[in-house]
Amino acid sequence: MFATLSDRLADTFKNLRGKGRLSEADIDATAREIRIALLEADVALPVVKEFVAAVKDRARGEEVSQALNPAQQIVKIVNEELVTILGGETRRLRYAKTGPTVIMLAGLQGAGKTTLAAKLALWLKEQGKTPMLVACDLQRPNAVRQLEVNGERVGVPVFAPEPGNGVGDPVSVARASIEEAKRRLHDVVIVDTAGRLGVDAELMKQASDIRDAVSPDEVLFVVDAMIGQDAVSTAQAFLDGVGYDGVVLTKLDGDARGGAALSIASITGKPVMFASNGEKMTDFDLFHPDRMASRILD
Numbered sequence: 001m002f003a004t005l006s007d008r009l010a011d012t013f014k015n016l017r018g019k020g021r022l023s024e025a026d027i028d029a030t031a032r033e034i035r036i037a038l039l040e041a042d043v044a045l046p047v048v049k050e051f052v053a054a055v056k057d058r059a060r061g062e063e064v065s066q067a068l069n070p071a072q073q074i075v076k077i078v079n080e081e082l083v084t085i086l087g088g089e090t091r092r093l094r095y096a097k098t099g100p101t102v103i104m105l106a107g108l109q110g111a112g113k114t115t116l117a118a119k120l121a122l123w124l125k126e127q128g129k130t131p132m133l134v135a136c137d138l139q140r141p142n143a144v145r146q147l148e149v150n151g152e153r154v155g156v157p158v159f160a161p162e163p164g165n166g167v168g169d170p171v172s173v174a175r176a177s178i179e180e181a182k183r184r185l186h187d188v189v190i191v192d193t194a195g196r197l198g199v200d201a202e203l204m205k206q207a208s209d210i211r212d213a214v215s216p217d218e219v220l221f222v223v224d225a226m227i228g229q230d231a232v233s234t235a236q237a238f239l240d241g242v243g244y245d246g247v248v249l250t251k252l253d254g255d256a257r258g259g260a261a262l263s264i265a266s267i268t269g270k271p272v273m274f275a276s277n278g279e280k281m282t283d284f285d286l287f288h289p290d291r292m293a294s295r296i297l298d
């Protein structure tokens with residue numbers, strides 16, 4: 001088990017209470033502990049460096065409070081900075097003013113997109129929406145079937161290409177799905193796209209062609225919280241190749257400490273909007289920056 005940041009700082013500051021102002025040496029000692037805590041949480045190194053510098057700046061200006069001991073005070077600063085980077089308030093979905101709201105999912109294969117698509121559909125249904133799922137992952141042989149099975153589990157219809165009906169490519173399927181949604185009065189369309197094991201140009205091109213065809217109200221980048229340090233390069237590649245409005249973190253039920261969330265939010269400036277934390281369809285919620293901050297620190 002790792003020591004929590006609070007424990008580490010309590011050790012560092014044993015004799016500091018009532019000293020007035022933190023000395024430069026105190027601040028350096030603090031910075032070291034924060035750095036270790038963030039690296040242990042799998043936050044990417046450039047993000048750690050920037051973060052620690054910001055906390056040092058803030059800590060320098062602060063009086064040592066009477067109410068909090070120095071360790072608590074630093075933890076409070078760190079916590080506030082984390083929440084700010086993670087997006088502050090939970091960012092809500094933007095719905096279209098007219099016609100169906102289109103939500104497109106992008107991410108690597110295995111990130112949990114197909115599972116997430118159904119979870120999001122269920123969540124929307126519970127909010128009184130009438131979603132439809134769209135299978136545009138025609139790359140993986142089993143993906144359409146998997147989405148259909150998940151759609152059945154949550155009672156949400158799935159639009160998928162039928163063999164021989166002429167809509168065989170993902171872009172045409174996506175386009176046709178919007179017409180279908182209008183006809184059937186679905187108010188939200190969730191488009192699942194193909195992933196690859198690694199980032200590649202063809203994948204990006206296909207995803208951006210789908211995006212151009214359906215003009216989504218939200219493009220969500222779905223990423224496995226367990227990928228840790230790789231999160232930054234993957235998130236950046238999808239930002240450059242496809243572009244997105246928000247992030248969904250999956251597999252938060254694993255033992256990942258959540259560093260990926262901080263790295264992605266910090267590097268891309270995009271808010272994490274949803275969290276997926278298990279194999280059950282109800283293991284899904286809005287992302288709460290404050291809870292993630294605690295997870296990173298504990």
Ligand code: GDP
Pocket residue numbers: 107108109110111112113114115116195250251252253254276277278279283
């Ligand atoms: P896709 O390739 O991005 O569509 O990913 P899938 O939805 O097929 O998910 C890949 C694997 O991860 C499957 O075995 C899912 O059951 C599993 N999975 C997806 N989301 C979660 C989650 O939040 N927690 C856990 N533990 N497993 C998940």
